[in-house]
Amino acid sequence: MAARRIYLDNNATTPCDPRVVEAMVPYFFEHHGNAASRNHPFGWEAEEAVDYAREQIAKLLDADEKEIIFTSGATESDNLAIKGVYEMYSRKGNHIITVKTEHKAVLDTCNKLEKHGAEVTYLDVKNDGLIDLAELEAAIKPSTILVSVMWANNETGVIQPMKEIGQICEKHGVLFFSDATQAVGKIKTHPREVGVHLMAFTGHKMYGPKGVGALYVSRKNPRVKVTAQMDGGGHERGMRSGTLNVPGIVGFGKAAEIAMQEMEQDAARLSKLRDKLEKGFSELEEIYINGNVEHRMPHVTNISFKHVEGEGLMMTFNQEIALSSGSACTSASLEPSYVLVALGLGDDLAHSSLRFSLGRFTSEDDVNYAIEAIKKGVNHMRDLSPIWEMYKEGVDLSKIEWAEHG
Amino acid sequence: MAYSTKVIEHFQNPRNVGTLDKAKKNVGTGLVGAPECGDVMRLQIEVDEATGIIQDAKFKTFGCGSAIASSSLATEWLKGKSVDEALTIDNMDIVEELALPPVKIHCSVLAEDAIKAAIADYRKKNGIEVVSEATVVA
Numbered sequence: 001m002a003a004r005r006i007y008l009d010n011n012a013t014t015p016c017d018p019r020v021v022e023a024m025v026p027y028f029f030e031h032h033g034n035a036a037s038r039n040h041p042f043g044w045e046a047e048e049a050v051d052y053a054r055e056q057i058a059k060l061l062d063a064d065e066k067e068i069i070f071t072s073g074a075t076e077s078d079n080l081a082i083k084g085v086y087e088m089y090s091r092k093g094n095h096i097i098t099v100k101t102e103h104k105a106v107l108d109t110c111n112k113l114e115k116h117g118a119e120v121t122y123l124d125v126k127n128d129g130l131i132d133l134a135e136l137e138a139a140i141k142p143s144t145i146l147v148s149v150m151w152a153n154n155e156t157g158v159i160q161p162m163k164e165i166g167q168i169c170e171k172h173g174v175l176f177f178s179d180a181t182q183a184v185g186k187i188k189t190h191p192r193e194v195g196v197h198l199m200a201f202t203g204h205k206m207y208g209p210k211g212v213g214a215l216y217v218s219r220k221n222p223r224v225k226v227t228a229q230m231d232g233g234g235h236e237r238g239m240r241s242g243t244l245n246v247p248g249i250v251g252f253g254k255a256a257e258i259a260m261q262e263m264e265q266d267a268a269r270l271s272k273l274r275d276k277l278e279k280g281f282s283e284l285e286e287i288y289i290n291g292n293v294e295h296r297m298p299h300v301t302n303i304s305f306k307h308v309e310g311e312g313l314m315m316t317f318n319q320e321i322a323l324s325s326g327s328a329c330t331s332a333s334l335e336p337s338y339v340l341v342a343l344g345l346g347d348d349l350a351h352s353s354l355r356f357s358l359g360r361f362t363s364e365d366d367v368n369y370a371i372e373a374i375k376k377g378v379n380h381m382r383d384l385s386p387i388w389e390m391y392k393e394g395v396d397l398s399k400i401e402w403a404e405h406g
Numbered sequence: 407m408a409y410s411t412k413v414i415e416h417f418q419n420p421r422n423v424g425t426l427d428k429a430k431k432n433v434g435t436g437l438v439g440a441p442e443c444g445d446v447m448r449l450q451i452e453v454d455e456a457t458g459i460i461q462d463a464k465f466k467t468f469g470c471g472s473a474i475a476s477s478s479l480a481t482e483w484l485k486g487k488s489v490d491e492a493l494t495i496d497n498m499d500i501v502e503e504l505a506l507p508p509v510k511i512h513c514s515v516l517a518e519d520a521i522k523a524a525i526a527d528y529r530k531k532n533g534i535e536v537v538s539e540a541t542v543v544a
Binding site for chain 1: 443447
């Protein structure tokens with residue numbers, strides 16, 4: 001029997017939908033033109049395909065197609081938005097507000113700008129992963145030019161109160177940027193409706209190809225401009241030079257079109273499967289769901305299995321089941337997930353966490369199989385765990401003076 | 407990063423998992439690491455009082471695959487050694503045997519610490535004076 005492989009790591013990347021692949025194929029050879037070639041049909045075909053994809057994506061966002069700037073992915077879009085706004089609006093101020101649970105593409109970009117004179121406020125989150133709106137508003141000052149808050153968190157799936165944040169930004173005349181990488185194509189993400197002025201997202205988190213992303217930049221009320229971070233031929237209305245990735249963009253557009261048609265039914269099906277997964281573990285003791293369970297992406301759950309180390313647990317089944325852990329046993333720093341730590345989880349619970357992210361191609365069978373395999377793994381690892389044994393004997397683990405090495 | 411076959415083998419068939427009676431005078435217990443660091447190892451030795459040979463060794467480990475494999479291997483190596491011989495086990499021997507990558511070297515360090523802590527506990531219980539840096543808990 002061939003080894004079973006179940007993919008529950010869709011927040012890392014999604015498979016490319018076969019319909020997307022099919023749409024892309026002609027743009028590698030048959031219609032291989034450069035979209036910037038103005039003088040021959042090869043270029044025109046490519047440009048037409050790009051225009052069409054731009055429309056497909058704009059429709060998904062309820063935006064104007066001129067508001068879509070193609071990039072290589074969400075990391076580039078995050079960089080372009082934050083650095084681009086910082087440079088463009090430097091006369092207005094140098095203060096940026098963001099959140100401790102943002103993706104590294106946002107945090108490290110802010111970090112770098114601090115070295116170039118920016119002042120950055122990193123907001124805390126509450127225990128459920130949501131930001132405190134009053135704290136956000138209090139952090140805004142005359143020099144604030146940008147608020148950067150992700151739409152949905154990659155590790156917990158927690159969805160921030162976008163509309164409320166948008167209102168606060170509008171009230172104070174501050175630009176609002178959102179890294180919506182994990183939300184676009186899975187839940188409704190209409191930037192104008194919630195007052196988002198810039199929004200980053202990418203193809204490969206929504207069943208499109210890797211290597212293509214976009215930045216939404218509001219064209220009116222307000223008209224936002226960003227300073228280009230990539231100089232060259234002046235593509236993408238001067239905001240992002242570089243030959244367009246035509247097949248990638250075509251696939252990205254197709255992915256957006258499919259998402260628009262199937263998002264609702266996918267979300268309904270996946271939230272049921274996600275709930276089933278959570279219920280499947282309910283007979284295990286000492287498990288904790290991390291993050292707000294109401295304001296959360298339908299396909300994500302992040303669970304700590306106390307007294308079991310996440311990476312070790314994954315090793316019991318990861319030949320068969322792919323998922324992620326907040327344990328940082330593999331990282332050089334040995335630090336557990338900073339996102340979970342920001343939620344106030346102790347490092348021990350962060351080390352014990354697994355992130356499940358289901359997707360369009362996850363079946364009920366997959367979930368049933370995963371429940372059994374993970375339950376078995378947790379019990380096995382607890383049999384091996386000295387702290388589980390101590391917990392069962394009634395030892396108060398917090399009273400022990402641990403001999404930390406290193 | 408894929409695990410070495412030896413790590414997988416120990417992980418799937420861990421040797422000497424279990425608990426010895428820590429109240430017994432000839433049992434030494436070492437508990438090292440911390441839940442906050444993602445690794446806790448408890449390693450125990452039972453010493454034959456007549457011969458000074460380690461006749462049994464058990465472990466339980468909270469940690470990643472490499473931590474579990476390191477402690478499993480350590481218990482295997484401890485059995486049949488004298489206490490003094492056991493003290494010569496070096497973490498780099500474990501690294502080599504299990505082909506641990508650089509990010510997992512701390513697992514082998516922890517296993518060596520656990521051996522030293524178990525021996526220090528045994529010696530302390532039996533009034534054997536030695537200077538040791540290892541910290542003993544539990």
